[in-house]
Amino acid sequence: MTTNTTPARGAEEPILRVENLTVEYRSEGFEPVAAVKNVSFSLRRGEFIGLVGESGSGKSTLGFALTRLAKPPATIVDGKILFHGSDIRTLDDEALRKQRRGGFAMVLQSGMNALNPVRTIRKHFHDIFRAHGHVEAGSFNARASELVRKVELPETVLDRYPGELSGGMRQRVSIALALSLEPELLVFDEPTTALDVLVQHAVMDTIRQLQASEGFTAILISHDLGIVLESTERVLVMHDGVVVEDGPSHQILDDPQAEYTRMLLSHYADPRAEEIHIPGFSTRGRSADAARAERATTSPRSDARAARRADASIVVEGVSKVYAPPRRGEAPVVAVDNVSFTLAPGESLALVGQSGSGKSTIAKLVTGAEKPSSGLVRFGDSNLSALRRRELRELRKNVQMVFQDPYAALNPLHTVEYTLLRPILNFTERRGEAARERMLELLETVGLTPAETFAQKLPHQLSGGQRQRVVIARALASDPQVLVADEPVSMLDVSLRAGVLGLLEDLREQWGVSMLYITHDLLSARLVTDRMMVLNSGRVVESGPTADVLRNPSDEYTIRLLDAVPNPARARETR
Amino acid sequence: MKYALRKLGMLLLTLWAAVTLNFFLPRLMPGSPADAAIAKLSQNGPVSAATRAAIEAQLGVPGGNLFEQYVHYLQQVVTLDFGVSFTFYPEKVSDLVLTALPYTVVLVGIVTILAFVIGTLIGVLAAWKRGTWLDTLPTLGGSFLSAFPYFWIALLLLFFAGYVGHLFPTSGASSPTAVPEFSFSFIADLIYHATLPALTILITSLGGWILGMRNAMINTLGDDYVTFAEANGLRGRTVAIKYAARNAILPNLTGFGLALGGVVGGSILVEQVYGYPGIGYLLYNAVVNQDYPLMQALFLMITVSVLIANFLVDILYGVLDPRTRR
Incomplete structure (x- = not known):
């Protein structure tokens, strides 16, 4: 030079x-x-x-x-x-x-x-x-x-x-x-x-x-x-x-x-810290058990809802997913390798790993978009691979996705009202004025108020965070029991993330929706989940209560993920 | 190499499918060529049984079961034996086609390639000079010209450059007195006769290529690799050609393949207007006169040439785009 x-x-x-x-x-x-x-x-x-x-x-x-x-x-x-x-x-x-x-x-x-x-x-x-x-x-x-x-x-x-x-x-x-x-x-x-x-x-x-x-x-x-x-x-x-x-x-x-x-x-914090303070979140330092115990005392809003959800666990038993080799003569791709877990009603589970670790494939298996090569995925007492068309519809009503990219997940030509009315008309009995009321209620639930104003907007008139709220509202429209959230905040600005994460957390606590939270972002996983599974090349390398896994990681891969988290505070040490 | 072999396999398979379809489709139609010929004759009076037998013998009535007919047909296809034309009786279909083919392939083929090359170059220039008159003029002119029906352009040219201006001959592929030989004067005569039809096709197809290339390139100009190439201080011409145009041309190749395949089908109306003795002219006559053997041979040839043109473009694609070679 x-x-x-x-x-x-x-x-x-x-x-x-x-x-x-x-x-x-x-x-x-x-x-x-x-x-x-x-x-x-x-x-x-x-x-x-x-x-x-x-x-x-x-x-x-x-x-x-x-x-x-x-x-x-x-x-x-x-x-x-x-x-x-x-x-x-x-x-x-x-x-x-x-x-x-x-x-x-x-x-x-x-x-x-x-x-x-x-x-x-x-x-x-x-x-x-x-x-x-x-x-x-x-x-x-x-x-x-x-x-x-x-x-x-x-x-x-x-x-x-x-x-x-x-x-x-x-x-x-x-x-x-x-x-x-x-x-x-x-x-x-x-x-x-x-x-x-x-x-x-x-x-x-x-x-x-x-x-x-x-x-x-x-x-x-x-x-x-x-x-x-x-x-x-x-x-x-x-x-x-x-x-x-x-x-x-x-x-x-x-x-x-x-x-x-x-x-x-x-908005920065070390996911390993004993206690984490992020604006919009209560302190989350307690172990998951303590948090769960506390939540158990706060009664769900509606008993009927709680009863209906009792058998709504997602059970994944020894599931593998193998894709055909990308080119002839190469080895088949094992995307998911013998993974088992249970997502109980009202629980939230983080799936963590870098891209290619199989976490999005698991999302597809759980939503019925893909069938496992071996093993069993159950929702309640039905086996997902054996579902027929009508039962699949029932599954989609109950298990909804929140997508990563709020810019691509909404049709730019439709108003928020139209976007939200579709699933209401498709999946619920509400029609006409009742459907509209439900649509406005959903907007209020996700914090887009005044709902009347937001209903008339087109996606490009909304910010990224507002769009992601619409995507979440759409997922809620069918009154689902499980939300599968695939990197819901990775495309959002830091200042907007806390709001969306807080919303997901509220939904779970108030409505008893269980959540499969897929991410590479360990801090957000710490904020909104009780349990965590770390995936590497399709295999679960570590699992347990989120705070415990992050504070005392045992697998080398988890440690590498933790080290890769950018952290302003660490800058002080390295300097 | 593996890619080319795979594409070749696909070509052979589709060829076989096309040939087979060409065999079965006419057999699904009611009536036979003999019926058609007799119907034509009966307009002049009753047809005797003997005449009917004679016509059937002449045209050939399929014997044996369907499978035997199919095998026989395949043999005929391979030996290019398509029987005898009704319209130009007793000329053999293969002779007719082989006479007409060079006229069309040379005229329409050259013009199609020329239109693609010129149109693409103008499109590149228009996109590179976006917003200037070098963009506006070809873009507006291109959309204007391609909006005209091409037979109308043909008629306009025929009238003004032919009848009024006497600049070019108004019909035929060569002068009636010209002797077909490999000489300068004969070739000049051919070109002289082909000018108006060529111009017609060029004018009407150029606009599409200009617009297609310009729009594709406007897109690639916004791509990151173009910005990065500029940031790295590459010369404008390198950026325009090796980065933007090189990528923009890829989707247009598919259209070019289709256009090349269409060459053999000829430009029916253009050839008709100019009385140009090519495949399009032949096809028109075959259809009007219900000349089944000729039609079948022409349709088969058009299908085959579309397939081969697509195969060639696929191979070209493989050379130009590493991503397709997997």
Whole structure:
């Protein structure tokens, strides 16, 4: 690297200075919307800073503006971006293109899609070398090999197509590609968001090491304050397009100044802690038994409901699910391997594991969407594999799903009212005015009030958290006995998560709905479940009361999952 | 390689299915070719039993059970023996088809490929220069032209460039006096005659390719790998062609395969309007005159060529898109 200067901090001219930057989204026929408002900050050479905010805070818009990748409708309307003292807004196209080498580079959020699916990885490197001519023609391959080794990948990936690599590998490749430009400033836009927990952890480690060894200046954009505080020495917190706080990481952690930063921080906790305090939740430190005992004393709202639910356990006995091999000649895929558990009425059970651990397959087995290869799944006294069409309908009425992606789970063309009326008309006897009343009641149950107003809205008029509430209301419409919630909050902003989780918890306590909670997020599992099962490659590696499993994990895989949880507080120890 | 072999297997299987269907479908229809010929004759007066026997002998009445007929039919297909045409009696069907085929394949084939290539290039340019006149003009012009029925364009060209302007001949594939030989003058004469039909097909099919490619590429231009390529400072032309266009063309190949398969079917109306002696012209006459042997041979050939064109595009797809090679 050419720019590896010893950091003589402070005295030097800043590498990047942003002055009063305002970026607006301008579309014809609409009022311009300011996404970044009057932002100023500067960056010293070799610094690694974090840029944190929730969705819509303008952090990505700012990142794209800094690297001059902002495209219409995003328009820089005011301010300066001084890179080495000259405003990058004045660069013409060719000058801009040339300075991409040795200047500022960017690693995109969805690194998995950042590679051309019809070109091999090697060609991606060659394209860059050819465009800038900074590598001699004879040493293209040697340089490419060197770069992929830097991101801890084997050289063999060079001859692969992007589709043949895992998400984590692809993100590493795009980091290597950005590195091949020998940038002075590297902007990482949510580099690990789309990745699995354990992979996320490993990729962040690589980024940290590279930043230290290559000495580039870096900006890490993320919604996750935990990740940012763990990695960077200085943090900018953005909210509504404004930088609300800018300070050293330890200060943000120990003595946050802005109200907003304090709110973000309050949603973090160590799932291993004895007691956990999250706004909107009562203290959950007691062991599961104590909690259950306490709940037993609070009588269910309706006795009839309780009686009907008495035999509504889900029993899974020695279930395996094997899928046909993906390609001829390969071994079949064992998604679920001899799993047994019982979900009693009113109970909540967490299924925890990274993607590919089989947790979503179990959800499909329990909802009757898939049939087990061997073993038995029972709901009450009926065997799910033997159900006929009418009985399956009855099962769907009783076992409902809450999906991961609230943006994709609602038909964008239908109002909330229509979405909720469908299951009411399909699964219950209510018609006409009674159905409508039930629909409004559901909206109130999930906290979308005034219900009349929300009923008329279309999905795009709702926030992510509100949409997920509609999805939950829809699941409740058939008056189910079991909710299967597949990562219900992973797509939501931190500040919205607590609300949705609290709602799920209330539903269980007040209505006696039992819940199978599928997640990779150990903290949320700790908040809403009594018992937990840890899955690895389709097998249960550990199970027990949630607090006990998390506080005293015995399996190595559980420990690795726990270590991968970003935790601002841990940043203090590592620093 | 394995992918190509698998596709070849699929091709042979569908070919067999098509050939078999082509055998059974006509047998499900009531009546026979002989009945049709006799019905035609009886318009002029009563048909005697002897005449009927003679016609049946001439056209051939299927003997043996269905299976034997099927085997016999397969033999005939393999040896390209499709019998004798009614319309152009006593010409053999295979001879008729083989005479007409080159005209259509060359005219419609070349024009289809040309339209695809030109349309795709214009589409790429339009998408890359989105919002400028280089986008608006071909996009508007493309939708405008492809909205015309092509026989109407054919009539317009025929009238203005043929009758009024005397720029091009109004019918036929070559001058009546021209001697078919491999010489410059004869080939020039062929091209001269093919110009108007070619132009007609080109004008009407170009718009579809332009719009298809432009819209597909507008989508890929928004993809992350294009943004990332720009962020990495690749040259504009590399980004446009190797990243955006290269991916955008994939879905259009399927349409191209279908269009290629349709080449042999010819452009019936265009050939009819220009009196161009290709497959479309032949097919029209076969249908109008209830010429069953000719129809059967033509339908079979059209089916087979659609299948082969799709096979070729599948193979091409395999070469161009690593994801399909699994």
